[in-house]
Amino acid sequence: MPSWSSHEVPVPSSVDAADAGPLLALTAVSNDVVAHEWGSRDYDRTPQEVLGSLRDQTYVRKVRQLVTSDDDGTPMAYLAMNLPLQDNTHTGLVEIGVLPQFRRQGIGAALHDEALRIARAAGRRALTASTDQREEPAQGPATLVPSTGTGRVSADAPATRFATARGWQLEQVARRSVLQVPVDDGALAEHRAAAQAAAGDEYRVVHWGSHAPDEWVDEYARLNTRMSTDVPLGGLDFEEDVWDATRIRTTEAQFVDRGIELVVAAAEHVPTHTLAAYTTLMLPPENEEFVHQEDTLVVKEHRGRRLGMLVKAANLQRLAEVRPQARRVATWNAEENSYMLRINIDLGFRPSGGAGEWQLRLDA
Ligand SMILES: CC(C)(COP(=O)(O)OP(=O)(O)OC[C@H]1O[C@@H](n2cnc3c(N)ncnc32)[C@H](O)[C@@H]1OP(=O)(O)O)[C@@H](O)C(=O)NCCC(=O)NCCS
Structure with missing residues (x-):
């Protein structure tokens, strides 16, 4: 069983700087997780896009962590949290992504614990997160309906199980068109x-x-x-x-x-x-x-x-x-x-x- 550790991603002065490695790895890992969800590269971001976002933290504090293997430094997963600093300072947005080949080893759970620790330390009382689905499931018992009563997610999807096992409530379903x-x-x-x-x-x-x-x-x-x-x-x-x-x-x-x-x-x-x-x-x-x-x-x-x-x-x-x-x-x-x-x-x-x-x- 490989062991891993999680590190804060520093904000380098440019994507070519000597300390830009973690930012480049964060970009690659998050692109790969999202591409795996959608079967498309349309949501890929460039390292410059990620860096430009992280450089501006005037209104939102942006926490980024990268999980790497302790054996050989291979990037495995990431945590991204956006904590509003002006309004909605009671909330935070969480994104956890684990590369498919490293799932079911407890990495997602460990990052979730870390997200809660950071949120509590920042005085947040509510967190939000999104889970993607390529298709809305047909009506049936293996689905979950949000509090709005409209839309469904699959109750068996890994991300649904991950979220419900940790006390998250489904509050809305968004349609992509x-x-x-x-x-x-x-x-x-x-x-x-x-x-x-x-x-x-x-x-x-x-x-x-x-x-x-x-x-x-x-x-x-x-x-x-x-x-x-x-x-x-x-x-x-x-x-x-x-x-x-x-x-x-x-x-x-x-x-x-x-x-x-x-x-x-x-x-x-x-x-x-x-x-x-x-x-x-x-x-x-x-x-x-x-x-x-x-x-x-x-x-x-x-x-x-x-x-x-x-x-x-x-x-x-x-x-x-x-x-x-x-x-x-x-x-x-x-x-x-x-x-x-x-x-x-x-x-x-x-x-x-x-x-x-x-x-x-x-x-x-
Ligand atoms: C959801 C995700 C982060 C889970 O990461 P992970 O490292 O595989 O999760 P863990 O190994 O820590 O699993 C924790 C628990 O989640 C649930 N779970 C995760 N994957 C599951 C699966 N394929 N089937 C059933 N339950 C699953 C289980 O309760 C599991 O506990 P267990 O292994 O003791 O049964 C990962 O599947 C992922 O990156 N998905 C794509 C991005 C995403 O949807 N992120 C969540 C929204 S921010």
């Missing part, structure tokens, strides 16, 4: 025109890329704040996460450092010169075919006017201009978020697995 792009521009133009007609002249689309115009940065921050509370949260214990212009600029700088480009479309409510909706696409470095659909939000006061479709169709048109090589856009939505799912289906997104969203209460 994938759109093959480019979408026929005629279809997008039709969706956009129909949505614009329903919304009326008071709304107009504005676009930007990796740097929000000064004119909109405060409004963009206000919408990012609303994103934390105006979306379905199931039973997850999250409070408002406040954004301001400084946080937008800090985060934009982090994306530049990571080599990530953003494509944003927003809907201006012209009479009040405020933003009513926005949607963000994220273009990872070194994979021109894959795009992450990130946040989409229509603020509550402006819902029911087809602004969700308006900004999403407009942003997919923009994507075809700025990244014509893109072939797949993947998005995640709560299974109970029927309005958002409807828009995605109308645009051509198709279900492609998803994730269980779990919570562990440390004060229970």
Whole structure:
């Protein structure tokens, strides 16, 4: 039986620095674990992407540990924890990944104990985690339904067993949906025109890329704040996460450092010169075919006017201009978020697995 130990991953000055070895190994191990879950390399991150994220810990403390073999230093597993420092300081996000060939040796359990120790020392009372699934299982006794009542995960999946044996509760199921792009521009133009007609002249689309115009940065921050509370949260214990212009600029700088480009479309409510909706696409470095659909939000006061479709169709048109090589856009939505799912289906997104969203209460 091999023995192993876990070490904190230092943040090197660059990916070529003498002490960058653990960061490179962390990147490789986490990429391999995720690729094994999905059977695809679309979620691979570059070492620079990981380094850029770790360099910015203004709003979130990021703990990264790498498990290596004591015999020959082979990387085996990792622990990643994000501990918010501004809002939601009662929570923490945990990710544990063990390479397939090193599973069922107690490494995952040891990293879980370590995560709890770190969370308690940081005064956290709730932890969240996600477990991926390539397909949502059919209804039946071997499934688990979250507290929302919508969506399922397999009760027998290793990660489900791992989580339930440790007291985690399934609070939500997220659906992953994938759109093959480019979408026929005629279809997008039709969706956009129909949505614009329903919304009326008071709304107009504005676009930007990796740097929000000064004119909109405060409004963009206000919408990012609303994103934390105006979306379905199931039973997850999250409070408002406040954004301001400084946080937008800090985060934009982090994306530049990571080599990530953003494509944003927003809907201006012209009479009040405020933003009513926005949607963000994220273009990872070194994979021109894959795009992450990130946040989409229509603020509550402006819902029911087809602004969700308006900004999403407009942003997919923009994507075809700025990244014509893109072939797949993947998005995640709560299974109970029927309005958002409807828009995605109308645009051509198709279900492609998803994730269980779990919570562990440390004060229970
Ligand atoms: C979930 C995961 C971290 C478990 O890692 P691991 O090192 O194999 O886990 P351990 O050996 O410490 O197992 C601990 C317990 O988990 C449960 N478990 C883990 N794998 C299991 C499997 N294939 N079948 C049944 N139970 C399993 C068991 O209760 C096990 O205890 P036991 O071995 O005494 O029966 C690993 O499968 C993994 O990396 N999966 C992909 C990433 C992921 O889903 N992470 C969890 C979300 S953050």
